[in-house]
Amino acid sequence: MGNEIERIVKEIKDEAPPRSEEEIKRLSEEERNLLLKTGIDILGKNRCGLFFQHDHSVIKCESMVDGVEVMDIEEARKRYGLEEYWWKLIPPDKDIWTKRAAEHQEHGYFIRSFEGAKVTYPVQSCLYLSMDRLAQDVHNIVIAEEGSELHIITGCAAGPHVRSGLHVGISEFYVKKGAKLRFTMIHNWAEEMAVRPRTVVVVEEGGSFESNYICLLPARDLQMYPTAILSGKDAVATFNTVLLAKEGSYMDTGSRVVLKKEGCRAEIISRAVSVGGTIIARGHLVGEAPGVKAHLECKGLLLSPKGVIHAIPELEGRTSDLDMSHEAAVGKIAKEEIEYLMARGLTEQEATSLIVKGFLSIDIEGLPDELKREIDGLISTVEKEGL
Amino acid sequence: MNILQIEDLCVSIGDREVLKGIDLFIPRGEVHTLFGPNGSGKTTLLSAIMGFEGYRVTRGKIIFNGVDITELPTYERARLGLGISFQKPPAINGVKLKQLAQICAKEDGKRLEEFAEMLNLKEHLEREVNVGFSGGEVKRSELLQLLLQRPELVLLDEPESGVDLENIAIIGEAINILLGKKVASTEEKSIKRIKEERKKAALLITHTGHILDYVDADRGHVLLNGKIVCSGNPREILSTIKDHGYEECYRCFKDEFKGG
Incomplete structure (x- = not known):
């Protein structure tokens, strides 16, 4: 796979023409349907905010309710500085992809729910790639302030004429005391695309983070290992992952939770189906405080003799008095x-x-x-x- | 007319011949029971009638309602009107009992709730099929599916095993409704429909015979080493087995064999 990704990266372009808000109206029915399948309803009403990045341009950014703000990350940095959040959970030199994002980054979203705000409908955010062989490097920051509740649906999609490309997404999420963040991400990429999300979430005391990740369409090479750090007492993290790999797809994904304080709980559940592609389903629980409770469940279904599912569940106990378990099963x-x-x-x-x-x-x-x-x-x- | 006609049926699992020339006729409207020690081939016979994989028919045929079904796939047999209550059905993760019941019901979904209520399964409708179900819940869920599926011939593989006494009565009632022997209290059916349903038949495996306190059986058969060695009044057969064990069936069979 190393050669594949080199080939994809060699062919990609770093420049895209600017897009305007008018583009939304010009989206074809085919494109709108494609976005619908990614959870983004451009014309719909059941949301409380929208962020839309088309290639390298943020063409729509709006919040419909008082409790939440949705901004282009560039705009947010100008207004708020964000020094205490920017590259604080992920070091820019972590790997070649984070380095790339640090050098090439084009926008990304800033979404924040204000203290105590309970947001009923999800904020929809869409990262759309419409040009073949384009690289899109985004950096996102999400903050759920103390006691707030926020649901974000992020749809990442490649347009109907895209075969190849590169998507790098740096995401740093902050779930403050007692806040709840639910983050649902749907990936609908193209057959020849390479995808490198880099996500770290920190959850403070009594906060909860729920991640739902769905990837059912082929991607040549997808690799990610989002991590939640439960830094406060009684913090909770849940990762649900649903993967389907066709022949030619290579998905190396996992979820990691570090339980640092008393009373922290975590659950990682993944379901992988291969109809010919390769899936590496990882999971890693790190228990650092006594009395934490966590469970990891990896299940794989092989529907083709060509498919490969490799489940790698890891439990790492760093203190006594832990309750961590895992369950893995792969079969037809x-x-x-x-x-x-x-x-x-x-x-x-x-x-x-x-x-x-x-x-x-x-x-x-x-x-x-x-x-x-x-x-x-x-x-x-x-x-x-x-x- | 016979709803089921099995002629000289030989069935092998792998290289092992389990059924060695079975002849069995079930007329419409009758309930037949199958007795026999463990390993005599009772479940194999039901599996072969349903056409499950791995049960290879090497000789003979199975005629259902006048149609030779020996070579048909399982789902076609089901669509022709065969149904089965599994002894130990598998759990289906992520599929709710309600979904499966709806699949069984096809157009007759309005009775789903009613039957679920009768079988004390209302809360189970939202649970995954057989996941964490108790022995009794599994059997009641089987009958719920069958009541909605409305088969003409139902194969019941130990419907009372693992079921407590109170629930055996519920299961017995469900079987009687299934066979049209009892009309459900809230039901409004034409006499024609009721008569039609009385033509429904069953082939029932029972070890304990408890279910026969609730379901009237017309005829019993004893299966020994893959052969039907005795047919007759099911209650008489059951009491002989209870008093003397299957040893008596072996002795009886040997005598018959010598005499013939």
Whole structure:
């Protein structure tokens, strides 16, 4: 895979023409549908804010309610400085991708919920790549101030004419005392794309962070290992990950939680289905304080003999009196389950499809219906191709 | 007319021949029970009737409602009107019982809640199929699915095993409704429909015979080493087995064999 990514990076361009807000109106139906499938409803109403970055231009940035602000990160840095948040959780020289982002960064979002604000609808943020072979390097900062509640749906998508490209996303999230941040990210990339998100979240006392990550479309080379640091007492983190890899996709993803204080809890759940691609499903729990509780669950379903699923769950205890556990299973669908459903009148295909849907179903609150339907539809089609 | 007609059926699992020439006829509207010690081939017979993988028919045929189903895939048999209550059904993660019940019900979904209520499964509808279900809950969930599926011939593999006495009564009631022997209290059906449903038949495996206190069986068969060695009044067969064990069936069979 090393050669693949070198080839992709060699071919990419760092410059894109500027885009204006008018572009939103000019989006074709095909493009709008594509964004819908990524959880972004450009014309919809059920949201409390929108951020839209088209290639290298932020073309829309708005907040519909008082409790939350949505800004271009450049604008936010000018206004607030943000020195205490900027490159504070991720060192710029961490790897070649963070270095790249530090040098090339073009925008990204700043989203903040104010102290005590409870935001009902999600803020939608979209990072859209419409040019083939373009590199997009963004840097995002999210702050959930004390006692606030915020839900962000981030859709990252490549346009219909994009085959190849590079997306690097630096994300630093701050969940303050007693705040709740739910972050749902859907990736719909193109077949030849390389994707390198770099995410670190810090959760203070009594705060909670929930991450939902869904990637069902192919990406040539995806690698990420988002980390939540539970720095205060009773902080909670949950990571739900749903992955589907077609032939030619390589996904190396994991979630890590560091539990630093008493009473911290964490849960990492991942569901991976391969219909020919390779998935490395990692998970890492680090328990540093007595009395913490955490569980890691990695389940993989192989629907093609060409596929590879490699589950790597890690538990790291750094003190006594910890309650950390993991559960990992990789295999194909049990014949008994298919026959059970066939005995109720389903064909083998229908039975398999229902089992796969069930396998991938994790209840994500606040997910738009279009997206739920899309996920179901996608599973069915990939299913047919895969068998 | 026979709803099920099995002729000289031989079935192998891998290289091992488990059923060695079964002849079994079930007329419409009748309930037949299958007795036999562990390993005699009872579950194998039901699995072969459903057409599950790994149960290879090497000789003979299975005729259902006049159609030779010996080579048909399981789902086509189900669509023709065969249903089965599994002895130990698998858990299906992420699929709610309600979803599966709806699949079984097809157009008849309005009765779902009613049957779930009767079987004390209302809260289970939102749970994943068989995940963490108790023995009794598993059996009741099987019957819920079958009540909605409305098969013409139902295969019941130990419907009372792992079920406490109180719940055996509920299961017995569900089987009787399934077979049209009892009309559910809130139901409004034409006499024609009720008569039609009385033509429904069952093949029932039971070890303890407890279910026969609730379900009237017309005929019993004893399976020994892959052969039906005795057929007759199910209650008489059951009491003989209870008093003398299957040893008596072996002795009886040997006598018959000598005599014939």
